[in-house]
Amino acid sequence: xxxxxxxxxxxxEWLHAEDDAVGKVATIGISAFAIEELADIVFINLPDVGxxxxxxxxxxxxxxxxxVSDLYAPVSGEIxxxxxxxxxxxxxxxxxxxxxxxxxxxxxxDESELAKLMDFAAYQKQCEQ
Amino acid sequence: MSEPSRTALTSYHESVGARLVDFxxxxxxxxxxxxxxxHQATRTAVGLFDISHMGRxxxxxxxxxxxxxxxxxxxxxxxxxxxxxxxxxCNEEGGILDDVLIYRYDDGDEVPVQLVVNASNRDKIxxxxxxxKTNEDVTWTDxxxxxxxxxxxxxxxxxxxxxxxxxxDPGRLKYYTAMPxxxxxxxxxxxxTGYTGEDGMEITxxxxxxxxxxxxxxxxxxxxxxxxxxxGARDTLRLEAAMPLYGHELTESLTPFDVGLGxxxxxxxxxxxxKAKLKDAKDxxxxxxxxxxxxxxxxxxxHYPVLNDELTIGEVTSGTLSPxxxxxxxxxxxxxxxxxxxxxxxxxxxxxxxxxxxxxxPFYRRPTT
Numbered sequence: 001x002x003x004x005x006x007x008x009x010x011x012x013e014w015l016h017a018e019d020d021a022v023g024k025v026a027t028i029g030i031s032a033f034a035i036e037e038l039a040d041i042v043f044i045n046l047p048d049v050g051x052x053x054x055x056x057x058x059x060x061x062x063x064x065x066x067x068v069s070d071l072y073a074p075v076s077g078e079i080x081x082x083x084x085x086x087x088x089x090x091x092x093x094x095x096x097x098x099x100x101x102x103x104x105x106x107x108x109x110d111e112s113e114l115a116k117l118m119d120f121a122a123y124q125k126q127c128e129q
Numbered sequence: 130m131s132e133p134s135r136t137a138l139t140s141y142h143e144s145v146g147a148r149l150v151d152f153x154x155x156x157x158x159x160x161x162x163x164x165x166x167x168h169q170a171t172r173t174a175v176g177l178f179d180i181s182h183m184g185r186x187x188x189x190x191x192x193x194x195x196x197x198x199x200x201x202x203x204x205x206x207x208x209x210x211x212x213x214x215x216x217x218x219c220n221e222e223g224g225i226l227d228d229v230l231i232y233r234y235d236d237g238d239e240v241p242v243q244l245v246v247n248a249s250n251r252d253k254i255x256x257x258x259x260x261x262k263t264n265e266d267v268t269w270t271d272x273x274x275x276x277x278x279x280x281x282x283x284x285x286x287x288x289x290x291x292x293x294x295x296x297x298d299p300g301r302l303k304y305y306t307a308m309p310x311x312x313x314x315x316x317x318x319x320x321x322t323g324y325t326g327e328d329g330m331e332i333t334x335x336x337x338x339x340x341x342x343x344x345x346x347x348x349x350x351x352x353x354x355x356x357x358x359x360x361g362a363r364d365t366l367r368l369e370a371a372m373p374l375y376g377h378e379l380t381e382s383l384t385p386f387d388v389g390l391g392x393x394x395x396x397x398x399x400x401x402x403x404k405a406k407l408k409d410a411k412d413x414x415x416x417x418x419x420x421x422x423x424x425x426x427x428x429x430x431x432h433y434p435v436l437n438d439e440l441t442i443g444e445v446t447s448g449t450l451s452p453x454x455x456x457x458x459x460x461x462x463x464x465x466x467x468x469x470x471x472x473x474x475x476x477x478x479x480x481x482x483x484x485x486x487x488x489x490x491p492f493y494r495r496p497t498t
Contacts (some may be wrong), residue, residue, distance in 0.1 A: 038147075040165045042450040042457075043427045061479070063428060065164045065449055066361055068479075087426075 001098040002086045003032070007114060008123035009074040012037075014098065017114055024108040026075050030062070032097040033127045040065040041094075044087050046103055055113050059104060073106065075113040081105035136181035139341030145357070149403035152360060152370035153248035155182040165361070169324055175355030177346050178323075178363055183332065184251030185404065186258075187271045188440060189241040189492040193234070193485040194264035197242055199401050200261060201231060202385065202394040205242060208233040213305045213320050217393050218246075218254060219330040219387050219403035223410050226392070227254050228373065230322065232307045243318075247375045261402065262442065269420075277339025281346060282329035283351045284495075289346055290330050294319070299330060315339060326370025326494055365449050371420060371460065371491035377431060377446045378418055378460055386414040386464070389490075417467040420490040423457035423476060425483055434477040435461045436467065437484075438483040453494060458492045459485070 006014040016027045035041065043063040046098035053059050053073040060071040083102050086092060093101045108114075119124065133156040142149060147158035160167060160181065170176055180429065188197060198205040200218040208214060212233050218226045227250040232243040248256045255271060281290050290299045297310040306322035317334040325390050334342055362376070373379050379386055383395050384407060394407060423429050430446040434441045443463030451458045459476070468474060468487045475482040 039160065040163055045427070065365060065428075065452070066159070067431060 001027075004120045006098065007074070007117035007119065008126075009042075009072060009117055010126065011072045013072060013074050015074045015117060016082050016124070017108070017111075017115075022107070023081045024111050024114075025080065026077070026108055027102050028074060028104050028106060029073065029097060029102045030093075031127075034087070035093050035097050035101075038062065038064040038067075038069065041090050044050055044090060044103075046082050046087065047079055049079055053077065053079060053106065055116075059102070073104075074117055075106055075108050077106040077109040079104050080107045099128065111125075132394070134182070137336040138179045138181065138279075138293050138343050141343060142179065142357075146163050147357070147359060147463065150360070153182060153247060155250075158357070158359040159420035160361045164359070164365060165452050166234040167356075167358035168365050170355045171283045171327060171358055171362060171366055172453055173496060174353045175281060175285040175329075175350045175405065176325065176358035176362060176366075177287055177350055177356060178280040179343070180278045180280050180331070180363075181273075181339070182248040183273070183278055184244075184246040184248060184254065185276055185278065186244045186246065186255070186269050186271050187240045188244070188267060188269045189196055189240060190266040190268055192263075192267045193241045193269075195265040196263060196265050197231070197244070200258065200398045201229065202401060202403070203231070204399045204406070205231055205233065205397050206399070211306045211308060212475070213307050213322055216315065217390060218257065219385070219401075219407065220381060221403055223384040223399055223403040223406035225375075225379045225383055225385060225388070226250065226257060226381060227331055228375060228379055228393075229254075232318075232320065234307075234309065249376060255350075260477055272326070275336060276333050277336050277342070278331060278333045279339070279343060279346065280323055280325075280329060280331045281329045282323045282325040282358075284328065285355060286327065286329035286397070289349050289353075289355075290319070290332065292349065293342060293345060296464070302330070304328075313338060313345070314365070324370075324372055326372070326491065326493055327364035327366070331370065346477070364447075365452055368447050368458065369451055369453055369491065369493035373460075374447060378462070383416065383462070384410045384414070386410050387416040388418040416462050416464055418446070418490075419461050419463055419468060420488040420492060421445070421448075421459040421461055421476065421485040422488045422492075423459060423483060423485045426450075426457065427483060428457040428480055429459040429476045429478060429483070429485070433479075435463055436475040436477060436482065437472075441475070441477075442468075450485060453493050459487075460490070490496075
């Protein structure tokens with residue numbers, strides 16, 4: 001996945017939306033910038049498939065040596081897939097934040113929520129501040 | 130809030146892109162690259178730590194030692210020159226105001242005693258000393274802003290320090306002793322002390338010399354796969370070694386006996402603030418400091434409740450994933466009878482209970498040489 005074509009939330013999650021037969025499915029992870037900021041990630045807690053989330057609601061937690069951070073769903077919907085190999089292979093996050101490092105897939109409830117997210121340029125600007 | 134203070138080495142930290150944080154009013158490096166790597170480098174080779182934020186108070190006058198022992202929980206007058214000792218400063222109630230190191234020098238020295246206090250408590254302790262000043266021949270000066278303090282820690286620490294000294298073979302300095310000596314040709318202070326659980330030294334020099342000493346150490350440490358380490362690694366290192374940290378394991382509402390530091394309290398042959406209350410507290414501590422090995426991968430953090438049979442018995446005071454042991458470890462403060470080593474308890478991690486095993490402290494002991 002090319003980071004320049006993804007959408008971003010203020011809380012550093014990236015999102016890639018794709019159409020399938022039923023509607024839009026969003027793949028979600030966290031940005032390489034966030035991973036570098038967290039540094040030394042030691043634990044990640046991801047939700048179960050079937051969990052319903054609302055945009056802005058926490059879907060999991062990520063912990064570094066120093067701190068605990070929540071992961072926030074950028075859009076609303078049902079979690080239909082979870083990257084279950086990630087918790088046991090945390091180095092994947094450093095190696096491949098945008099491909100192998102994906103966390104969850106959400107079947108979106110409201111496509112208009114995508115318009116509230118940032119594009120790459122806007123997100124980069126946020127990170128530089 | 131005023132601007133955070135800078136150490137003599139802050140420019141260095143900035144120049145190499147360290148992540149800086151405001152710590153107790155100081156701009157300090159939390160990490161240069163990775164806490165894990167800096168931790169491992171200190172355990173296996175050598176870590177260099179800027180600890181200039183620690184408070185350094187020099188005492189002058191013929192009554193310096195006898196004054197100081199009215200304030201700290203151990204005898205100072207009968208300490209042999211050259212010795213460094215861990216001690217506590219308590220209030221009248223026996224609550225811990227700070228944990229400190231006392232450095233004792235020859236009576237002939239200009240500075241017979243030095244105190245090193247926590248950065249977060251420096252102002253408080255300076256006020257406390259002022260409030261308890263007597264008419265004896267004693268004065269003190271806060272040298273913190275004028276001096277630079279560097280900790281060199283790890284199995285390869287001593288050999289790094291050696292080239293800096295021309296009057297002293299650092300290997301001959303015994304554990305927990307100190308000596309004024311030339312460092313790169315200028316007056317300084319060396320002690321065989323540290324806060325990592327490793328062998329090592331702490332060096333104090335004038336600010337003007339600090340960057341030179343640091344640069345020499347950085348260069349030589351790099352040759353043995355060591356280097357600068359931040360406060361992040363300092364914290365995980367001290368936690369593995371079960372060394373308490375003020376504000377976490379130690380607070381004003383706890384006595385030394387509540388946290389397993391009774392060894393630092395001497396009742397005989399000196400009067401000190403808090404003595405009467407501490408005598409009462411000695412045999413019936415209200416709490417215990419325990420070690421926990423958390424089962425699973427998830428670290429327990431400060432303030433997470435500790436439960437025994439569904440009943441909250443205390444809380445975690447420090448917790449992390451142990452970089453050396455590769456499992457989560459924590460220290461906790463619990464009420465009631467002290468749980469036996471091996472006993473199972475639970476830690477409430479953000480709403481879910483995780484099993485933990487009460488474990489002997491320290492979690493890590495350096496291999497004996």
